[in-house]
Amino acid sequence: MTPTITLEQKQRAYADLSEVKANLAARGWFPGTSGNLSQRVGDLADGRFAFAITASGKDKAASTPEDFLLVNEAGEPIEQTRLKPSAETKIHCEIYRLTGCGAVFHVHTVWNNVVSELYASRGSIPIEGVELIKAFNIWEEDAAIEVPILPNYADIPRIAELVAGAIVPRIPGIVLRKHGIYAWGANAFEARKHLEAFEFLFEYVYRMALLSK
Template structure:
């Protein structure tokens, strides 16, 4: 499906969902500075052709403006004539969509995901076991143990995008850039939000548990 054939109602609905999520996450302080980015896929999906709405680069996410989002294709290129630039990390979103076929991806920078990812960065994954909010990731095994992938953070976004296929775990709906932030995804905005909140709870739980042992 070409971008022009995607129903207007679907495009407007995606933008409305992104505004609501942006407002909620900004209220939690999850977008310090102009950091973080959000996206929602629209239209039909194939690994070769898809489109998504994504946050514009360099915007203050604590306020709403008509220039907060734009639509891009599977290569991160704007679908319409615009002066807006997509988020610098749009290529990472595109790669995750291509690999998973998910419907939404949310990326935030928090103190906890930064500290924990730095602590476990050399191991390539953050281990977590027996934490209640692992269930929020759709993993219901008793005393479940998971490993959340961590990849290096480079200044060149294409270098990061190249690492995603090897690092991504299909059972874990998230991946962390070391000392940077988490990307969490889901079939839709509701699921992606649930997964992101669950990851953030897990990171804080790990941090506080380690602090208690010292």
């Protein structure tokens, strides 16, 4: 059974993603057509769902009528289209399945690449006592978190298989080593808030590492 998506749901998701895409593109967070954005669109009682995702190979600094397409929980298009979903759609599928979130945003930046390599042997990026940890709804004084790092295999399904073991319930993100971050939230607003917080924290961690040498 294919999820039933109304035109209104589809248009709302595309509009939300277009706004986020323009905002992040203006920051230079989609170099070389990299990165991908998705938003959950509909759910069925049997656990199946659908989401809108950026089409593969598009210049995300531009806005066109073919920026997004709808896929199901397996990452397969649910409408007739010549567009291809992002190569990393399987990772989005796993994050939605495991967290029940409403949006997933993935970007490649210098900061998330550098800190992923800096702490690769540890398997996570340590962040302690920084105020912006509260963006993740973590309110302890001097809170400490560890952002999981996964290996960056060329075979995307191989990465997707590792997502379940990497997700930490209170940390809305995972990082691929020397690749980029996946951040998620209940909706597009929250996912972008989390992404912005991660990027701030990654820059902080790197600069502090330099100062401690």
